[in-house]
Amino acid sequence: MSLPVRERSPRPGGGRHRRPVPTSLPPDAPVLVLATPGDTTGVATEIADVVRVDNPQIEVRLTSVADLADTLPSGREAVVVPLLTWGDPAVMAEIGKAVAAGGGSAVVTDALGPHPLLAEALHIRLAEKGLARADRVRVLNVSSPVDAVILGTVGGERAVHAVQATAVLLASRLTLPVVAASLDSEPGVPVAAQRLRAAGAARLAIAPCLIGHEAPAGIVESAAGQINAGHAAPLGAHGAVAELVARAYGSQLAS
Incomplete structure (x- = not known):
């Protein structure tokens, strides 16, 4: 008989547990671009949906690494968050090339882990x-x-x-x-x-x-x-993954 699983409790909005992204952003705030090494169906779509629900003030775009250059916004800043648990050099290099080819103003965050x-x-x-x-x-x-x-x-x-x-x-x-x-x-x-x-x-x-x-x-x-x-099952669209995405985006806003 398996034990009941205790999910994470919502954290309060102040102090050291403040929200990773402000509750309101200016209209020209950077777009959050989720870059997945696979296709954009299944788990990647689920993660993007969770991020949007948890952070309605952010414009979230989901793309494969192959289509990243065409997904970056024109004339607007973007924060590219790789959907990776570690910084795979091959994938990170592809993302860097795509950002350079896109010609816009975009920064790439680290992978989501370790954390x-x-x-x-x-x-x-x-x-x-x-x-x-x-x-x-x-x-x-x-x-x-x-x-x-x-x-x-x-x-x-x-x-x-x-x-x-x-x-x-x-x-x-x-x-x-x-x-x-x-x-x-x-x-x-x-x-x-x-x-x-x-x-x-x-x-x-x-x-x-x-x-x-x-x-x-x-x-x-x-x-x-x-x-x-x-x-166990893969991490999938666990709330912690969505929170790490938001934190990666929020750290770029703060800097």
Whole structure:
């Protein structure tokens, strides 16, 4: 029986929890352009919709990286936010070229991670599948459903290195070992699983550090099947992802 998942509580508007974007913006405020490495259907559209609902004062455009140059506004500033959990150099380079080709006034933010909000969303995705305690505070006396977690990413060793900080943040939340491993290259998830089990972790779970469009369909399920482990869903349109997008945009306004 899985434990109930506690979603994040709305944060108050003042103090250190102030809104990432002012509630009102001038008509000529920069356009927020979400750039996805995949197509603009499915999860990318869902994220854009959540950002629009949460921030109606922002004009939000969604585009694939391939179509970015044609999506940038003419004669108006834009903030391009890559829909990535880590700064994949190949994708970031494509975005930079597209912005240069667009000829407008646009700045590109960093990727969405690493960030504590990503770790929070990963925790919730695990809890939704009964693979983690749902609440760090209220149920500390309940044993964990797994002994260790593999943080799955795509992009080879560079990606594994880039998500290490997120793995540390997730380990702190779960009070369990969390090891980052590649879903699309070797040494990958099987090697990570072998090392964890050699250290005494019998029950494993995979937490995909993916928004959902970065990898082929079924890659997480296949990896979990290879090591006889459970797995969470990708981050998808979790509220934390939408908030990180808004924060990336808001940081550019502030600067």
